[in-house]
Amino acid sequence: MRVLIHNQKGGVGKTTTAANLGAALLRGRLARHVVLADLDPQMHLTAMLTPARSTPDWTVSDWLAGRPGQPVAIEGEKGLLLVPGTDAPVQNVAPQPDTFKKSWTLIDSAPAWSDHTAVLSHWAEIILCPLEPDFLGLSGVSRLLMRFAEIGVPRARLRFLLCRYSARLSVHRDVRAKLVERLGPELVLPVTVRSSVRLSEAPGFGQTIFRHAPASTGCADYTALARLLARPAAQPSLRSA
Numbered sequence: 001m002r003v004l005i006h007n008q009k010g011g012v013g014k015t016t017t018a019a020n021l022g023a024a025l026l027r028g029r030l031a032r033h034v035v036l037a038d039l040d041p042q043m044h045l046t047a048m049l050t051p052a053r054s055t056p057d058w059t060v061s062d063w064l065a066g067r068p069g070q071p072v073a074i075e076g077e078k079g080l081l082l083v084p085g086t087d088a089p090v091q092n093v094a095p096q097p098d099t100f101k102k103s104w105t106l107i108d109s110a111p112a113w114s115d116h117t118a119v120l121s122h123w124a125e126i127i128l129c130p131l132e133p134d135f136l137g138l139s140g141v142s143r144l145l146m147r148f149a150e151i152g153v154p155r156a157r158l159r160f161l162l163c164r165y166s167a168r169l170s171v172h173r174d175v176r177a178k179l180v181e182r183l184g185p186e187l188v189l190p191v192t193v194r195s196s197v198r199l200s201e202a203p204g205f206g207q208t209i210f211r212h213a214p215a216s217t218g219c220a221d222y223t224a225l226a227r228l229l230a231r232p233a234a235q236p237s238l239r240s241a
């Protein structure tokens with residue numbers, strides 16, 4: 001499966017979702033390999049998963065241009081492979097076919113719309129849009145929908161994931177209800193990622209949530225998300241969309 005993780009709004013959980021959904025797919029044996037590609041010039045995903053590494057000589061720029069090279073194997077996460085980010089401008093985007101059998105590719109994008117986003121939106125089978133359950137997050141959804149409509153990406157390929165969700169807060173419940181009302185239950189994932197201090201700590205340890213806090217709600221939530229997205233019944237309809 002090819003997944004583009006995107007939202008123009010910053011700080012909504014894109015990078016957290018890339019790393020932990022990848023780890024969840026592997027731990028749940030839903031994928032044999034997961035390639036994480038860090039398309040964000042901030043390089044947060046790279047910093048999070050390979051904190052001690054020096055500047056890599058093969059990056060997402062090379063990967064997208066089809067230049068041969070090897071992704072980095074992530075310590076303690078069997079099957080998790082990182083295409084490191086770069087802060088140099090990415091020139092060519094010729095999306096890569098799946099390299100491995102039974103593999104998933106997850107691209108972590110920058111909090112901005114670019115020509116690359118447009119190309120990769122057509123390449124992706126699922127466009128996963130994390131968002132925060134507040135009214136600014138909700139207004140960003142309209143802009144996202146407009147962008148994807150402008151470039152002809154079918155709406156049925158989009159999936160909205162509420163992150164830092166707290167069912168105790170009425171504003172979060174209201175935003176969720178409004179989203180479902182506007183987009184329909186198909187596009188708004190029934191799984192949410194709860195607010196969790198453990199999730200915000202994990203990058204500081206250079207670890208996914210599964211290594212940092214294996215009994216946390218973050219593990220449960222990303223496990224549920226992986227199971228949901230990997231459901232065979234969900235995939236053909238996504239592919240044909």
Ligand SMILES: Nc1ncnc2c1ncn2[C@@H]1O[C@H](COP(=O)(O)OP(=O)(O)OP(=O)(O)O)[C@@H](O)[C@H]1O
Pocket residue numbers: 009010011012013014015016017040042044109110111163164165193194195196197199200201203
């Ligand atoms: N469910 C959560 N609970 C608590 N903190 C979270 C959660 N998800 C993400 N965070 C924290 O929120 C901050 C922003 O998350 P993240 O970096 O994943 O967002 P992003 O969308 O990738 O940001 P950017 O747009 O800058 O790339 C990080 O410090 C992260 O650890």
Ligand SMILES: [Mg+2]
Pocket residue numbers: 014015016040044045108109
């Ligand atoms: Mg990010």
